[in-house]
Amino acid sequence: MTKKVVALIGQPNSGKTSLFNALTGSNQFVGNWPGVTVEKKEGLLTLDSFEIQVIDLPGSYSLTPYSMEESITRDFIRDNQVDLILNIVDSTHLERHLFLTLQVLALKIPIIVVFNMADELKEEGKQIVLPEMQRLLGVPVTSIIARESKGIECLQNEISSSLRSPKEPRPTFKIPTETADLYQQAKKIEEAVLTMIPGKRISRWKAFWEHLDHVALHPVFGPILFLLVMCFTFWITFSVGGKIADFLEIGLEKLGILVARIPDPMIKSLLKNGIVGGVGNVLLLIPYIAILFLFFSLLEDSGYIGRVAYVMDRFMHHMGLHGKSIIPLILGFGCNVPAIMTARALETEDEKIKTILMVPFMSCSGRLPIFVLFTSAFFGSRGIFIILLLYLLGILVAIITGLILSKVFFKEQSPELMMELSPYRLPYWKNIGRSTWTKVKQYIYKAGTLIFLVTVFLWFLSYFPSSSGFGGEKSIIGIIGKTISPIVAPLGFDWKMTIALLSGFLAKELVLSTMGVLYMGTGSLASLLHAAIPSSTIIVFLVFTLLYVPCLATVSVIRSETNSNKWMFLSIGWSLLVAWIVSFVVKLIVN
Amino acid sequence: MTKSLEDYLEAIYFLGLDQKVVRVSEISRKLNVSSASVNNAIKELTKLGYISHVKYGFIEITETGLVAGKKIASKHHLLKRFFEKVLHVSEKNADKDACSIEHFISEESISRLIDFMDGFDPHESCSDHVLEVLDQEHKRVKPLDRIQAGKQVNVFKVACADCIRKRMLELGLLEKDSVEVVKNEKVGPLIVRIKGCNMVLGRGICSKILVQEND
Numbered sequence: 190m191t192k193k194v195v196a197l198i199g200q201p202n203s204g205k206t207s208l209f210n211a212l213t214g215s216n217q218f219v220g221n222w223p224g225v226t227v228e229k230k231e232g233l234l235t236l237d238s239f240e241i242q243v244i245d246l247p248g249s250y251s252l253t254p255y256s257m258e259e260s261i262t263r264d265f266i267r268d269n270q271v272d273l274i275l276n277i278v279d280s281t282h283l284e285r286h287l288f289l290t291l292q293v294l295a296l297k298i299p300i301i302v303v304f305n306m307a308d309e310l311k312e313e314g315k316q317i318v319l320p321e322m323q324r325l326l327g328v329p330v331t332s333i334i335a336r337e338s339k340g341i342e343c344l345q346n347e348i349s350s351s352l353r354s355p356k357e358p359r360p361t362f363k364i365p366t367e368t369a370d371l372y373q374q375a376k377k378i379e380e381a382v383l384t385m386i387p388g389k390r391i392s393r394w395k396a397f398w399e400h401l402d403h404v405a406l407h408p409v410f411g412p413i414l415f416l417l418v419m420c421f422t423f424w425i426t427f428s429v430g431g432k433i434a435d436f437l438e439i440g441l442e443k444l445g446i447l448v449a450r451i452p453d454p455m456i457k458s459l460l461k462n463g464i465v466g467g468v469g470n471v472l473l474l475i476p477y478i479a480i481l482f483l484f485f486s487l488l489e490d491s492g493y494i495g496r497v498a499y500v501m502d503r504f505m506h507h508m509g510l511h512g513k514s515i516i517p518l519i520l521g522f523g524c525n526v527p528a529i530m531t532a533r534a535l536e537t538e539d540e541k542i543k544t545i546l547m548v549p550f551m552s553c554s555g556r557l558p559i560f561v562l563f564t565s566a567f568f569g570s571r572g573i574f575i576i577l578l579l580y581l582l583g584i585l586v587a588i589i590t591g592l593i594l595s596k597v598f599f600k601e602q603s604p605e606l607m608m609e610l611s612p613y614r615l616p617y618w619k620n621i622g623r624s625t626w627t628k629v630k631q632y633i634y635k636a637g638t639l640i641f642l643v644t645v646f647l648w649f650l651s652y653f654p655s656s657s658g659f660g661g662e663k664s665i666i667g668i669i670g671k672t673i674s675p676i677v678a679p680l681g682f683d684w685k686m687t688i689a690l691l692s693g694f695l696a697k698e699l700v701l702s703t704m705g706v707l708y709m710g711t712g713s714l715a716s717l718l719h720a721a722i723p724s725s726t727i728i729v730f731l732v733f734t735l736l737y738v739p740c741l742a743t744v745s746v747i748r749s750e751t752n753s754n755k756w757m758f759l760s761i762g763w764s765l766l767v768a769w770i771v772s773f774v775v776k777l778i779v780n
Numbered sequence: 781m782t783k784s785l786e787d788y789l790e791a792i793y794f795l796g797l798d799q800k801v802v803r804v805s806e807i808s809r810k811l812n813v814s815s816a817s818v819n820n821a822i823k824e825l826t827k828l829g830y831i832s833h834v835k836y837g838f839i840e841i842t843e844t845g846l847v848a849g850k851k852i853a854s855k856h857h858l859l860k861r862f863f864e865k866v867l868h869v870s871e872k873n874a875d876k877d878a879c880s881i882e883h884f885i886s887e888e889s890i891s892r893l894i895d896f897m898d899g900f901d902p903h904e905s906c907s908d909h910v911l912e913v914l915d916q917e918h919k920r921v922k923p924l925d926r927i928q929a930g931k932q933v934n935v936f937k938v939a940c941a942d943c944i945r946k947r948m949l950e951l952g953l954l955e956k957d958s959v960e961v962v963k964n965e966k967v968g969p970l971i972v973r974i975k976g977c978n979m980v981l982g983r984g985i986c987s988k989i990l991v992q993e994n995d
Contacts, residue, residue: 251950285952285975368949408965499980503968511982512969605982606969
């Protein structure tokens with residue numbers, strides 16, 4: 190086996206990641222907005238006698254970088270031995286994409302130019318004459334539909350023959366160096382290779398998308414549409430998710446009864462209190478997570494999210510941010526960690542840090558199960574309004590955080606928006622299904638590893654010394670809880686809630702499983718909690734859970750993305766302070 | 781105003797005719813002087829209120845500056861035409877002599893000369909007419925953010941700060957190319973169609989992209 194390095198280069202939203210997935214069989218996330226890939230990703234591909242390391246580089250308009258993600262691409266090409274470049278080109282925007290192709294050709298590295306989205310070009314009634322393109326550029330060319338993995342075999346053949354006998358590009362023209370000349374050359378090529386398909390009509394969808402944009406980009410209706418879309422997303426999440434979760438709950442209760450028959454008291458207690466009560470309750474909420482992520486994939490895959498950035502730009506400017514920052518904030522509803530990484534695509538450091546510090550207040554899917562379980566136990570069908578209020582509170586705190594940051598730390602005006610508006614695409618179900626499944630799998634994995642281990646550990650602390658009675662005040666956990674609970678006592682939390690919040694720092698879902706362990710008795714967790722905690726306290730508790738320190742993974746990604754301890758500690762300190770104050774105020778109001 | 785300051789104002793006026801904002805480097809190239817002396821002149825002219833907004837090496841001419849500049853330029857044009865058309869002086873010398881005389885000639889002589897030239901060649905009336913035409917062209921150059929949605933315009937000059945300018949060129953916003961304004965809502969960013977791609981561009985960037993409306 191010979192080892193080779195193949196790099197994928199292309200402009201933003203040209204379909205590099207789709208091609209990467211198709212080539213390597215990995216499940217990297219694909220979206221329809223520029224800047225999905227902010228970091229280079231690697232995958233392996235075995236072809237003939239080659240072991241190929243495939244590198245997916247962030248999208249770049251030009252080889253001279255403008256933002257941080259773009260410099261990753263340039264630095265990689267400069268500093269590494271790349272055997273072959275796959276330059277992926279959006280066939281529907283040939284002239285602009287060929288601009289980058291020409292720059293890459295000048296590097297004199299063997300290259301295959303891959304024309305993606307041949308289907309969309311066809312919709313426009315056009316096609317590329319590949320042999321002529323091959324002759325002009327003097328490199329192998331091929332055409333694919335990356336989203337549907339079409340044309341991949343053909344490309345693989347090209348890759349292996351290029352690796353066997355690498356050839357420098359031999360274009361039929363001299364590659365210019367000036368931007369304007371490069372474009373002129375690109376235009377010439379485009380004119381030479383594009384032909385009309387006779388008798389082809391332009392698709393109806395195009396007109397429909399244009400109508401949609403009249404609303405989606407309207408200064409008044411645009412934000413309203415966005416609000417409606419978000420409300421619809423959450424409504425479906427709760428209504429459909431709730432129905433499915435009910436079924437699962439019946440199963441979980443049966444499991445509990447089954448476990449209760451085990452004779453050995455210690456094992457019984459571990460299974461019943463630890464596993465079923467802790468991990469089981471976390472798994473119960475999978476339907477909510479799955480539906481939420483499904484909708485987020487839809488938002489991203491269709492290209493709608495870019496429109497949101499445009500219509501919200503004016504609003505975001507009040508916080509010294511521009512519209513693009515709203516993308517990480519919305520994604521924060523899914524999971525804070527990738528959302529914070531997305532902030533890398535923002536042009537300036539100030540904006541990036543501001544956005545990163547705002548994201549943790551966007552209520553992530555890890556907090557959702559806690560809200561769902563508690564509100565349905567305490568408020569029944571009215572619970573959904575409480576959840577809505579909690580989400581709004583989170584957004585409000587994020588906005589206040591943004592305002593304070595721009596008044597105190599970053600006084601400079603936010604830079605100007607400069608972003609490509611990607612065309613709408615019909616969601617591709619395989620793509621959406623795959624990305625949703627990946628997220629659900631991560632959630633199950635988390636429940637099976639971190640949450641499982643911590644739950645068992647907590648059970649252990651609650652069970653011993655065995656004379657103390659499970660989860661009693663004299664158990665180890667009781668003593669720990671009692672020691673630290675005075676900090677949150679003014680908010681009305683008992684020591685069990687304190688412990689739950691403490692373990693919630695590792696992962697927010699743990700708040701739930703910890704409560705499951707500590708309040709375990711006979712009957713469902715919901716009814717047990719209802720009996721043990723007054724409903725006014727539970728609202729305060731949920732507010733605190735929403736706002737206090739984001740989970741460990743989020744904190745560490747804040748550290749790595751801002752590259753400073755200062756911002757990490759500021760984020761932790763600020764969120765604790767806000768959580769305490771807001772909770773206290775809420776307590777006063779509720780009472 | 782001294783002779784040399786008048787020269788500067790005239791140069792700025794002429795450069796401004798086809799691009800609205802003018803760079804210090806362009807002035808020093810046109811007058812063949814160092815940029816330090818250009819900067820000194822700019823300070824003087826700013827004090828006199830003829831130019832404004834000196835930022836990142838860009839200069840904008842004020843309304844008073846425009847009138848004063850136009851006056852000098854029209855004297856120049858008139859004198860040059862007199863030397864060329866009436867006295868049959870070579871174009872190069874006509875231009876050079878006009879440049880020297882324009883600063884010192886009295887108002888009375890100028891108005892007599894206008895009358896004479898109008899009588900001499902009534903078809904091509906007074907120099908002001910020519911300047912009016914130039915001025916109209918000047919007015920047709922507008923910043924992109926003042927173009928209504930749905931209009932096609934030609935890019936005249938991308939006068940943004942260097943790094944943004946470079947990026948805009950790379951995105952395909954080339955001078956002389958045609959672009960379409962897709963959305964312009966008075967506030968907030970614009971959507972501009974460049975080479976078949978819809979780009980969202982901040983209003984501030986657009987205000988520095990000068991375009992010419994098609995007829």
